[in-house]
Amino acid sequence: xxxxxxxxxxxxxxxxxxAGALVAAVLLGETAFSAGQYSEAxxxxxxxxxxxxxxxxxxxxxxxxxxxxxxxLAGAVLQGLLRNPLADPGVLGVSATAALGAxxxxxxxxxxxxxxxxxxxLTGAGLAAALLITVAARLASPEGLILFGVALSALAGALxxxxxxLSPSPIAMAEVMSWLLGSVQNRSWIDVGWVTPPVLIAAxxxxxxxxxxxxxALGEEMAxxxxxxxxxxxxxxxxAAAFAAGAAVAVAGVxxxxxxxxxxxxxxxxxxxxxxxxxxxxLAGGLILVLADLLARLIPTDQELKLGVFTALIGxxxxxxxxxxxxxxxxx
Numbered sequence: 180x181x182x183x184x185x186x187x188x189x190x191x192x193x194x195x196x197x198a199g200a201l202v203a204a205v206l207l208g209e210t211a212f213s214a215g216q217y218s219e220a221x222x223x224x225x226x227x228x229x230x231x232x233x234x235x236x237x238x239x240x241x242x243x244x245x246x247x248x249x250x251x252l253a254g255a256v257l258q259g260l261l262r263n264p265l266a267d268p269g270v271l272g273v274s275a276t277a278a279l280g281a282x283x284x285x286x287x288x289x290x291x292x293x294x295x296x297x298x299x300x301l302t303g304a305g306l307a308a309a310l311l312i313t314v315a316a317r318l319a320s321p322e323g324l325i326l327f328g329v330a331l332s333a334l335a336g337a338l339x340x341x342x343x344x345l346s347p348s349p350i351a352m353a354e355v356m357s358w359l360l361g362s363v364q365n366r367s368w369i370d371v372g373w374v375t376p377p378v379l380i381a382a383x384x385x386x387x388x389x390x391x392x393x394x395x396a397l398g399e400e401m402a403x404x405x406x407x408x409x410x411x412x413x414x415x416x417x418x419a420a421a422f423a424a425g426a427a428v429a430v431a432g433v434x435x436x437x438x439x440x441x442x443x444x445x446x447x448x449x450x451x452x453x454x455x456x457x458x459x460x461x462l463a464g465g466l467i468l469v470l471a472d473l474l475a476r477l478i479p480t481d482q483e484l485k486l487g488v489f490t491a492l493i494g495x496x497x498x499x500x501x502x503x504x505x506x507x508x509x510x511x
Contacts (some may be wrong), residue, residue, distance in 0.1 A: 189448050193462035197244065200469040204240035207234055208476060209483075233385045234367070242366040242464040243472040243486070245374045246431045247441075249381065252457060253423035254438025256385050259392035259453030260416045261321040265436035266426045268424035271324070271417075272331030274435075276307035277428035279342075284357045286346050290354060297373050297429040303427025304386045307331060311417050316410065321329020361434035361487025363472055370430050379428035382461070384419035389454035402491050434487045436494020439466050443497075 206217070212228065218310035220228035253268040261270070268274050280303025289295035314327045325402050341360070346352045363370075391412025427434065442456055449455040468486070471493070475484040 180318060183453040183455075184339055186449055186459065189445060189459050190462055192447075193459060194492075197462060197466050197469065199239050200401060200466055200473065201244065203313035204243070204469055204473045205236045207473065208236055238365050238368045238371055239366050241368075241371050242363045242374065242430060242471055245371060245378055246363065246427045247468025248376065248465040249423040249427040249436040250434065251421045251441030252378070252385055252461040253427075254440075254464070255442040255453070255456045256388070256392070256416050256420045258424075258442050259395065260388075260413065260420075261325055261458065262320065262395060263325065264443070265437070265439070266325075268420060268427070269332060269435060269438070271307070271420065272335055273307045273313055273329030273421050273424040274334035274428055274433060275295050275339070277301070277425045278304075278359060278433050279303050279339045279430070281358055281428065282339045282342050284343050284352045285358060286351045286427050288349075288351075293369075294373065296358075297415045300429035301425045302375065304333075304421045305328040307335075308417055308425075309445045312422070315413050315417060324430070324474055332351070342441065348386045357485075358432040359487075360485035360487050361432035361490075363431050363468075364483065364486075364509070366430065372380070374426045376428040377422045377429075377447040381419045381421075381423035381426070382457075384422065385457050388415040388419060389457060392416065392453035427440075432487060434468070434490055436490050436497065437467055440497050442450030442468055442485065 190433065206212075210231070212220070212231075216228045219226050220232045223229060224233075227319075250268055253273075254266070257266040257270060258264060258269065260266075260304060263270075277300040282297040284296045284299035287438060289299065310331065311324065311328065315324055318324055318327070339355075343355050346355065374471070393411055394409075424438070442460040444467075445459040446461050449459060466491070471490055472486055475486055475489045478484060
């Protein structure tokens with residue numbers, strides 16, 4: 180098991196990297212500023228330069244950070260709960276049901292109401308969590324829960340496609356498609372306020388489930404004889420994953436592979452301890468998404484790349500590599 184000082188050093192290093200990434204995300208953009216313009220932004224809060232830095236770039240960067248932290252945390256929780264290195268927030272259908280709720284709200288015209296889409300996405304994630312908790316109480320094996328999650332994800336995806344197909348408004352269809360591609364473009368401090376409380380709740384639940392996740396890594400029999408309330412631990416873990424993934428989808432749409440990649444980037448440093456993995460995974464996820472969003476903004480294209488598309492282009496090869504390594508381990 181990893182020692183606490185090692186984990187603290189890792190988290191301190193990730194926090195410093197995040198601070199640097201946030202500074203870069205605020206200072207850099209499609210429009211380059213001169214030294215005088217930066218001085219204007221720092222000394223005159225009402226100037227146009229200040230608006231660009233503090234009302235456009237800064238909330239976008241912080242929103243990317245919180246969404247990435249949510250996805251990284253959800254990925255670490257699910258990989259520990261299911262004891263599967265390929266698990267991510269989409270594996271149990273939470274992301275898909277949250278996207279379904281958001282798509283339904285958009286098609287029904289609720290996007291004009293502030294917070295309606297976010298509430299709809301969180302409601303979808305909550306319904307998925309309730310179903311998963313009910314199933315987890317009856318299925319002790321992680322394989323059974325994974326199969327149910329895959330079925331739930333497929334159903335939610337089919338219903339989202341049906342909504343998209345039957346939508347009478349081309350504008351609503353375009354909004355749904357934009358949402359499904361995932362982005363933190365044009366996000367404000369209000370969006371940061373939406374995503375932060377659910378992520379904090381998810382973090383508290385995940386930390387409470389940490390000791391149980393550590394025991395699960397030693398095997399079901401060891402966990403069963405430990406005296407811990409493992410059923411309660413599984414519920415807390417599912418609530419954490421649902422709140423984190425739901426909050427991410429509510430604010431940024433569907434962004435894949437961050438929840439898969441973040442835990443793998445730091446797993447070696449914590450020596451595979453599922454409890455010690457939670458905090459570093461959240462920070463790694465935040466760092467990944469801040470940098471990915473910055474690169475998506477800086478790449479010279481006629482139309483800015485959607486963040487979900489950008490992470491998929493990078494994450495798909497990583498997923499294939501992880502799957503290949505896992506298959507080799509299973510064969511051996």
